[in-house]
Amino acid sequence: MKDIKTLEVSGKRVLVRVDYNVPLSEGQVTDDTRIRASLPTLRWLREKEARVILCSHLGRPKGQRVPEMSLRPVAERLAELLGTPVKFVEDCIGEAVEKEVQALQQGEVLLLENLRFHKGETKNDPEFAEALARLAEVYVNDAFSVSHRAHASVVGVPQRLKEKAAGFQLKREVDYLSRALESPERPLVAVAGGAKISGKIEVLNNLLSRVDKLLIGGAMANTFLASQGLSLGRSLVEETELETAREILLAARERGVKVYLPVDLVVAESQEEEGEEVPVNRVPESKAAYDIGEETVALFTRALSRAGTILWNGPLGLFEKPAFAKGTVAVARAIAAENALTLAGGGDTLAAIKAAGVTHAFSYLSTGGGAFLEFLAGKELPGLKALE
Template identity: 50%
Template sequence: MPKALLSALPTDALKGRRVVVRADLNVPLSEAGEVADDTRIQASVASLRHLVEAGARVVLLSHLGRPKGRPDPAASLAPVARVLQSALGSPVRFVPDLVGDEAAAAVASLEPGRVLLLENTRFEAGETADDPALARVLAGYGDLFVNDAFGTAHRAHASTAGIASAIRAAGGRAVAGLLLERELQFLGDALADPERPFVAILGGAKISGKIDVVEALLPRVDRLIVGGAMANTFFLALGLEVGHSLVEPDRVEMARELLERGGDRLLLPIDVRVADEIAPDAEVRVRARAEVRPGDRIADIGPESEAIFAAEIRGARTLVWNGPMGVFELEPFRGGTVQLAHAVADAADGGATAVLGGGDSAAAAEVAGVSDRLTHISTGGGASLEFLAGEALPGIEALDEREDA
């Protein structure tokens, strides 16, 4: 069912109201402990600014890293608060406490139009266990919960699913923020009613991590392009040599079944770039997929595959892309990913809806310099995969249903 949205709430109903916002501020930090990439912070600003301008009292929650349920100074949100304040253009108070007396006092004294960022939710062991007691404490900080953290929506944690249920049980509301609304809009529309031709591109290392996505997309797409190391398992299913390439031998039968089901809708590379070693100074050779030698390591798609895939992509009206075509982190093996990224951007320039999954896909778009030309780049890696696979995401399921649905 469609979920209730922050954007649908009357602005005057937010004035002076204490609103608990779960954002995804899980950003990389440098060795010096400073924010190294503020992409997720920038993505969170829209909902926060909306609430600040409406005069709400905003209590902000997020995790950072994996501190394993105990305080870790290296995973503190203190540096995030400084960058967020600059991005938001209004004060952000940080309190190095989540559920103690200092946090409670800060929440109680919070003024309208101000943002309070509490410490890393994962400093509490009950966070990842979705502990009801922790969820109730967090729910006590407000009577409206806004989930704007798509990147953690596939986790049933206390600050995502648990708090939503607790606030609703206490008579409050739980709604999707502006960023989460955008994620649901583009990923949901891509699956529910795509403009055709609908082309999906899947890459990355393992077929096992994306098998549910492949199975969900195959009946819906006009073309499913497969690249990256996961294509090697399909090569094995075709009886081809893959040398020392990364493969999943236990998934060969699965790949064979998908090839039979997909028919000509499932496109594999016809040539590949190989090397003796996957290294920054590797000597790259191009081989037809049927000519790979026992000593080769496949690390990217080849130029003929680039041309075939790019033609399919440029002719699409809806595109979903998750995962690179090769080891794009290394310059010798990023050509396929970069070429496809430009093809996706060209399609978007021509009016197609082009949606990228998070994680490596977003990083690849940055490397290719096309991020600003795409329709939507998801902020969730694992969450976007599970959403595309048609799985229910706990952080979304726990929200109110839209009343007009």
């Protein structure tokens, strides 16, 4: 995978795939984290006097033109952050777009309209990819978060352009994750949360061959506890994955990986009530688990102590509700306090870290949920392969 610094870009039209899938409210960007992440690449390209064309999706318009999902507000916010005008064009392919691209001067920036207003983007349609590729002489992927998708702007375009490379944001993300998985400081500890095992079986299996310890929380832990014969009342349990949970625990034992499951839970009759802490073997039939308890937080904190590398994906409870956020927030702070390489990924996980007030203390936060998980599962990401 080539580095952007190896490219000759002066005076050339450079198409950059960014991830500007940001939240909007009343035509304003409410969280510009993803826009800020692209700034180092854009500043470098402008310094090198490239003619910069940006493309991204926003939301899921499903091939329809949805005004509320226009990238125009993003162009306005980007202009403020870059400190320079950002041109905007109301489509991403076609004659009008080509005209705007040809008029671009060195160092200027143009943002194309939402790629997913065309069905050809998600289908990697050859004609759509060809039309996008025609706009540029050089391609840069700076959107790790979409690199697990074989879409036209991620795979189709780089297949058609000889000059291509990874932007600074994408390279940084791949470097951090590769370091954590391939040559980690030990012990390597993984923290897995979220609702279901079913979406993370490959991740868990791949991690078992690499980690020293595995901490499991969230509703996912219910299935592991139930697989050991515990009754968990009305808690979310994936009955179809009980055998999978047992197999994962057995594989961990065979590989010498220490698995930590909750020893107490915060339970309630509904999400709207205050919870009470009970041991995992005393969950009332009428109640469900919504968070890990204080003893589990203490157990997990001890397990994280003196880690060399920590990987985290998935909240450890229903953290959106203040009554059930304590476990996730406490573990986020425990990870942040460690003198280790700390990486976390996924929208919910990042929101939990923000709620805990420790965003600054993590070594790296991945904006790409799906791509982060597929990388952890050891899968080849189409967007990265297309840059080879």
